[in-house]
Amino acid sequence: MLTKIIGPIVNSSPGLRRILWKRWYQFLAGGYRQEDWTFMNYGFAPRDSQAPPIDLEPADEPDRYSIQLYHHVAAGAVDLRGQDVLEIGSGRGGGCSYVARYLQPRSVLGIDFSPNAVALSRKRHVVPGLSFQQGDAESLPCPDNAFDAVVNVESSHCYGSMERFLGEVFRVLRPGGYFLWADMRPREERDTVLAQFQNAGLELRQEEDITPNVLLALDGVSDRKRETISRYVPRYLLPWFEDFAGVRGTRVYESLRKGDVQYRRCALQKPTAAL
Numbered sequence: 001m002l003t004k005i006i007g008p009i010v011n012s013s014p015g016l017r018r019i020l021w022k023r024w025y026q027f028l029a030g031g032y033r034q035e036d037w038t039f040m041n042y043g044f045a046p047r048d049s050q051a052p053p054i055d056l057e058p059a060d061e062p063d064r065y066s067i068q069l070y071h072h073v074a075a076g077a078v079d080l081r082g083q084d085v086l087e088i089g090s091g092r093g094g095g096c097s098y099v100a101r102y103l104q105p106r107s108v109l110g111i112d113f114s115p116n117a118v119a120l121s122r123k124r125h126v127v128p129g130l131s132f133q134q135g136d137a138e139s140l141p142c143p144d145n146a147f148d149a150v151v152n153v154e155s156s157h158c159y160g161s162m163e164r165f166l167g168e169v170f171r172v173l174r175p176g177g178y179f180l181w182a183d184m185r186p187r188e189e190r191d192t193v194l195a196q197f198q199n200a201g202l203e204l205r206q207e208e209d210i211t212p213n214v215l216l217a218l219d220g221v222s223d224r225k226r227e228t229i230s231r232y233v234p235r236y237l238l239p240w241f242e243d244f245a246g247v248r249g250t251r252v253y254e255s256l257r258k259g260d261v262q263y264r265r266c267a268l269q270k271p272t273a274a275l
């Protein structure tokens, strides 16, 4: 993010940013319908000292890095067994499907801005207890105190107002519920984001810079991504797509490698006493 290519979107006015990102994800879900492509994140690779690789079904192996990101974010802080889980910015639904199939929650609802992404998710992921709905992170179509956990992976940089989004997270979480977040931000914005969490009433339980793990994952998938992109995308759009995908050597990848942009994960809790 925040490179010369994506910078104009990220740095545009909040309203314009929302519109541009919505159009972009609508375009991706509408124009690039490959149903085996179910994740849109940069992935996570554990380093030597971290937990051993998770056991996956053979069909999920191609998505290992993206699944590991979900696993680290969603299961890294809390046990989701028997819980009602909401994912905001569920994209093509692969993360919700992983949580529903592997982490034994009671229910999982995925919400995304893009009607195309929601339609694709509903068609592609038919799993008991899992549903998808179109909605805006800043005005969720959900009742108060409805979820034990809210998951949000690589989506919040698209929103017009982080404050409005966090207000909604707080509203829909049950007291004691967890907000499990991961995303990229310029290094200098770390304190701003932590202050936004605090102002929303969410208590920080875990915070981690996972940029090295994300870079390792990008190293592992760059060749495959480059090959896939070249198969589906017209030549003149290749640099844009490769940058967006964080392929090794692009400006997005380099800004992460240099530390100008950090990929962080946080686990936050709505106080038990909150009404």
Ligand SMILES: C[S@@+](CC[C@H](N)C(=O)[O-])C[C@H]1O[C@@H](n2cnc3c(N)ncnc32)[C@H](O)[C@@H]1O
Pocket (backbone or CB within 6 Å): 018, 021, 022, 025, 026, 038, 039, 040, 041, 088, 089, 090, 091, 092, 093, 094, 095, 111, 112, 113, 114, 117, 135, 136, 137, 138, 152, 153, 154, 155, 158, 159, 160
């Ligand atoms: C980079 S993708 C990540 C998708 C998914 N979390 C994953 O990891 O595969 C970002 C997603 O956020 C969604 N999004 C952006 N702005 C949104 C908003 N205001 N409300 C809900 N979803 C939004 C986009 O439509 C897109 O599907």
